[in-house]
Amino acid sequence: MSSPKPIEYAEANPAVREVFDDIMSSRNVADVNNFWKYLANDPKTLKRTWQSLKEIMAPGALDPLVKEMVYLAISVSNNCGYCIASHSAAATKAGMTPEQFSELMAVVGMANETNGLVNGYRVPIDPAFKK
Amino acid sequence: MSSPKPIEYAEANPAVREVFDDIMSSRNVADVNNFWKYLANDPKTLKRTWQSLKEIMAPGALDPLVKEMVYLAISVSNNCGYCIASHSAAATKAGMTPEQFSELMAVVGMANETNGLVNGYRVPIDPAFKK
Amino acid sequence: MSSPKPIEYAEANPAVREVFDDIMSSRNVADVNNFWKYLANDPKTLKRTWQSLKEIMAPGALDPLVKEMVYLAISVSNNCGYCIASHSAAATKAGMTPEQFSELMAVVGMANETNGLVNGYRVPIDPAFKK
Amino acid sequence: MSSPKPIEYAEANPAVREVFDDIMSSRNVADVNNFWKYLANDPKTLKRTWQSLKEIMAPGALDPLVKEMVYLAISVSNNCGYCIASHSAAATKAGMTPEQFSELMAVVGMANETNGLVNGYRVPIDPAFKK
Amino acid sequence: MSSPKPIEYAEANPAVREVFDDIMSSRNVADVNNFWKYLANDPKTLKRTWQSLKEIMAPGALDPLVKEMVYLAISVSNNCGYCIASHSAAATKAGMTPEQFSELMAVVGMANETNGLVNGYRVPIDPAFKK
Amino acid sequence: MSSPKPIEYAEANPAVREVFDDIMSSRNVADVNNFWKYLANDPKTLKRTWQSLKEIMAPGALDPLVKEMVYLAISVSNNCGYCIASHSAAATKAGMTPEQFSELMAVVGMANETNGLVNGYRVPIDPAFKK
Numbered sequence: 001m002s003s004p005k006p007i008e009y010a011e012a013n014p015a016v017r018e019v020f021d022d023i024m025s026s027r028n029v030a031d032v033n034n035f036w037k038y039l040a041n042d043p044k045t046l047k048r049t050w051q052s053l054k055e056i057m058a059p060g061a062l063d064p065l066v067k068e069m070v071y072l073a074i075s076v077s078n079n080c081g082y083c084i085a086s087h088s089a090a091a092t093k094a095g096m097t098p099e100q101f102s103e104l105m106a107v108v109g110m111a112n113e114t115n116g117l118v119n120g121y122r123v124p125i126d127p128a129f130k131k
Numbered sequence: 132m133s134s135p136k137p138i139e140y141a142e143a144n145p146a147v148r149e150v151f152d153d154i155m156s157s158r159n160v161a162d163v164n165n166f167w168k169y170l171a172n173d174p175k176t177l178k179r180t181w182q183s184l185k186e187i188m189a190p191g192a193l194d195p196l197v198k199e200m201v202y203l204a205i206s207v208s209n210n211c212g213y214c215i216a217s218h219s220a221a222a223t224k225a226g227m228t229p230e231q232f233s234e235l236m237a238v239v240g241m242a243n244e245t246n247g248l249v250n251g252y253r254v255p256i257d258p259a260f261k262k
Numbered sequence: 263m264s265s266p267k268p269i270e271y272a273e274a275n276p277a278v279r280e281v282f283d284d285i286m287s288s289r290n291v292a293d294v295n296n297f298w299k300y301l302a303n304d305p306k307t308l309k310r311t312w313q314s315l316k317e318i319m320a321p322g323a324l325d326p327l328v329k330e331m332v333y334l335a336i337s338v339s340n341n342c343g344y345c346i347a348s349h350s351a352a353a354t355k356a357g358m359t360p361e362q363f364s365e366l367m368a369v370v371g372m373a374n375e376t377n378g379l380v381n382g383y384r385v386p387i388d389p390a391f392k393k
Numbered sequence: 394m395s396s397p398k399p400i401e402y403a404e405a406n407p408a409v410r411e412v413f414d415d416i417m418s419s420r421n422v423a424d425v426n427n428f429w430k431y432l433a434n435d436p437k438t439l440k441r442t443w444q445s446l447k448e449i450m451a452p453g454a455l456d457p458l459v460k461e462m463v464y465l466a467i468s469v470s471n472n473c474g475y476c477i478a479s480h481s482a483a484a485t486k487a488g489m490t491p492e493q494f495s496e497l498m499a500v501v502g503m504a505n506e507t508n509g510l511v512n513g514y515r516v517p518i519d520p521a522f523k524k
Numbered sequence: 525m526s527s528p529k530p531i532e533y534a535e536a537n538p539a540v541r542e543v544f545d546d547i548m549s550s551r552n553v554a555d556v557n558n559f560w561k562y563l564a565n566d567p568k569t570l571k572r573t574w575q576s577l578k579e580i581m582a583p584g585a586l587d588p589l590v591k592e593m594v595y596l597a598i599s600v601s602n603n604c605g606y607c608i609a610s611h612s613a614a615a616t617k618a619g620m621t622p623e624q625f626s627e628l629m630a631v632v633g634m635a636n637e638t639n640g641l642v643n644g645y646r647v648p649i650d651p652a653f654k655k
Numbered sequence: 656m657s658s659p660k661p662i663e664y665a666e667a668n669p670a671v672r673e674v675f676d677d678i679m680s681s682r683n684v685a686d687v688n689n690f691w692k693y694l695a696n697d698p699k700t701l702k703r704t705w706q707s708l709k710e711i712m713a714p715g716a717l718d719p720l721v722k723e724m725v726y727l728a729i730s731v732s733n734n735c736g737y738c739i740a741s742h743s744a745a746a747t748k749a750g751m752t753p754e755q756f757s758e759l760m761a762v763v764g765m766a767n768e769t770n771g772l773v774n775g776y777r778v779p780i781d782p783a784f785k786k
Contacts, residue, residue: 002524003350003524004252004253004363035245035249035254038252039248039252041360041364042364042367042368044368045364048448049244049245049248049371053241056238056241057241061228061233062231062238067234067238069193070201070238070242071238071241072775073201073205074204074205074238074239074243074246076771077205077209078242079604080246080249080250080341083249084774084777085256085260085261085527086256086260089259092526102192102565102569103191103192103566104193105566105569105776106566106568107187107193107201107202108205108771108772109769109772110183110184110202111201111205112767112770113765114166114180115209115214116763116764116767117764118211119211120727120760120763121172122134122169122739122740123169124165125212125217126165126216129216129396130216131396133747134655135756172753172757173758175579176757176761176764179576179579186568186572207381208378208381210377210472210734215381216384223395232382232397233435233438236378236382236383237435239378240375240378240442243374243378244372246374247338247339247371247374248367248371250338250339250341250343251338251366251371253343253346262526264616265612265784265786266515266516266625295519297507297510297511297516300514301514303622303626304627304630307626307633310710310711311506311507311510311633314503314703314707317699317703322492322496323490323492323495323496324493324496328462329496329500331455331459332463332497332504333504335467336504339467340470340504340505342508342511342603343518344518345511350522361453361454365449365454366455366463369450370463370467372446372449372464373463373464373467373476375442376442376476379432380428380473380475381473383431383432384397385431385475386475387474387475387478387479388427388478391481391482391658393657469640469644470640470643472639472734472735477644478646481658485657494659495696495697496697498640498641498645498697499697499699502637502641502700502704505636505637506636506637507633509632509633510632512601512605512608513625513628513632514629528776528777557781558781562777573772577765580758580762580765581765584758585758586755586758586759586762590721591762594725594728595766597725597728598729598732598763598766598767598770599766602732602767604774605780606773606778606779607770609780613783623715623716626716627711627717627722631711631717631725632725632729634707634708634726635725635729635730635733636729637704638708638738639733639738641690641700641704642737642738643735645659646659647737648737649689649736649740650740652744653740653741653744
């Protein structure tokens, strides 16, 4: 196996094309992102991941913008460069303003800081939080 | 140094009490959580952390519930047990419903999954995401 | 200290050359990877790391392909770009097929997802797992 | 929302019971683990997670034991206590010997060590690994 | 929101310039690093972060070199490329020698390795460590 | 394989006892910590880990207290409970004061916070840091 290569629509098999078609029509775009082109090396994972994502990111008790911002927050905390770039774009498309982005980053930074402090001081859980 | 111990209000110095008082009046509670009692071992960090948190978590471009859910999401992704317990409570207090919690967890799980897939397939950033 | 620089065989001291020689003969290659050239800035760490790696990655209760795939899985989960590239190559050399790579990535992604779900739902360990 | 509580079969709705039934018959066990009882708070995530897991962990290009060991390795690296306990049990059930466990842990430890060294020395990817 | 852009002094508002001026005079440099230029998109986070950093990194019970090396160690363990580069430079400016860097990296690598081993073997805390 | 169990000196084989003896005499203690008793399930990893640790933690360009504090910092950032407890004890034994501990935690927290901010703002490395 050499390093993974993207699979373009023109060379994709029918199972992959079916997923690509659904992504393009669901998102109203003319092409899929690199993420999907690389996942297409494994049609089962491509299909499962797209179906899961579509179900999870649909409007529900949380609106799509909040979901996209949470996705971005996790990607930032995990330092996944591709994910940060793609979910910044997705959140912006869903309506995230620069001010919301800035506040989101402030929360992410602070959460990572206090998570560390809690660990270091070995803070026991307050009984009230266990109920 | 033995393991860190909490500092209760009764034994706290004036600098610590001032922060404790502000936390209790800001949150309208009769006592502070263990997190603050342990941080009180370092009055400067106690004060700085509380001031930062108050500034960051205040209503702004994002509402407090969204901020609390993002805080919880990061804590879950980092597996900080205390933080998960305390920010679950805080998010609930800010209005998070069980349905919102469940959707939040689904997004966190999915983000961690696709972050891994992106890394493994070495997906390059789409030029459109770099603008 | 400027940024770390690689140390090539021609400029290496005898202690470094001895390790480089052993790597090249053990792996039957004409040169060592960048990892070793950078570690050569610290001959003790170079030697200790190579000896540990040789001992750990040798055939044993687990065959070398499984070990290389586990190494790759951890590197993916940690998002270490260099490690992903070098251990993808090593796993491929040890016999990993594209299908095995794809299944490996699916497991890594799923493990990261359910690890997050477990944390968020604060799932207690089943008594049966503690025996 | 108080802290998440498990949902037992007797109190579960039909959608949850259907998943529980499938888990019990697929694994030939009399009850499901806590993980599933907690996920049952969100029937959609319960169903999606079980279906994904069943698909991913099925025998394929990698045998089930290897998959379970990789799952365990990621859980160890992420320090997910529940996941370590449950996937240690699952790997053992799939045939993992104590010797295999020990070698697995040695690889996980080593991977985490060298990932750190690579980051610190800022090792650039060898051109050969990019092909 | 397109991808974040740096804010240069010439285009900065007075609140940002005030922080930039303080950074430049405190560090005796003619310009601020990219980190500050990007944070300047959020003047409140810029100011808060700089004030926190100045307070935390000042000489105290730990000398500045030790603090910079710890900062670098965490950045390496988190694989934050920018942070590794900038804090390697800062630690070097504070007096870190190549030998100290190498020993620091060895400790970081070893800590990450044994953290993993501890997790995998589920080692319980010795009673003596809980006092 | 049931869950890992500690191996006490009385039941240990000669290879394990040799390592235990060296740990006890090197550290001038009457028994080894749980970490070593669990690693003893794999005598090769026990021996390799102890030898590596002894080499890495010995006085060198960095003094033992600094090394122990860095070890603790990484363990806190990784949230390894056992490691935090044992390396807090080791750092204290090496001379860490409560004030040093507090400053150490402040640096760890801050580093985790700014690592997140850097990722989110996608800050490019300053050319000066690449030299």
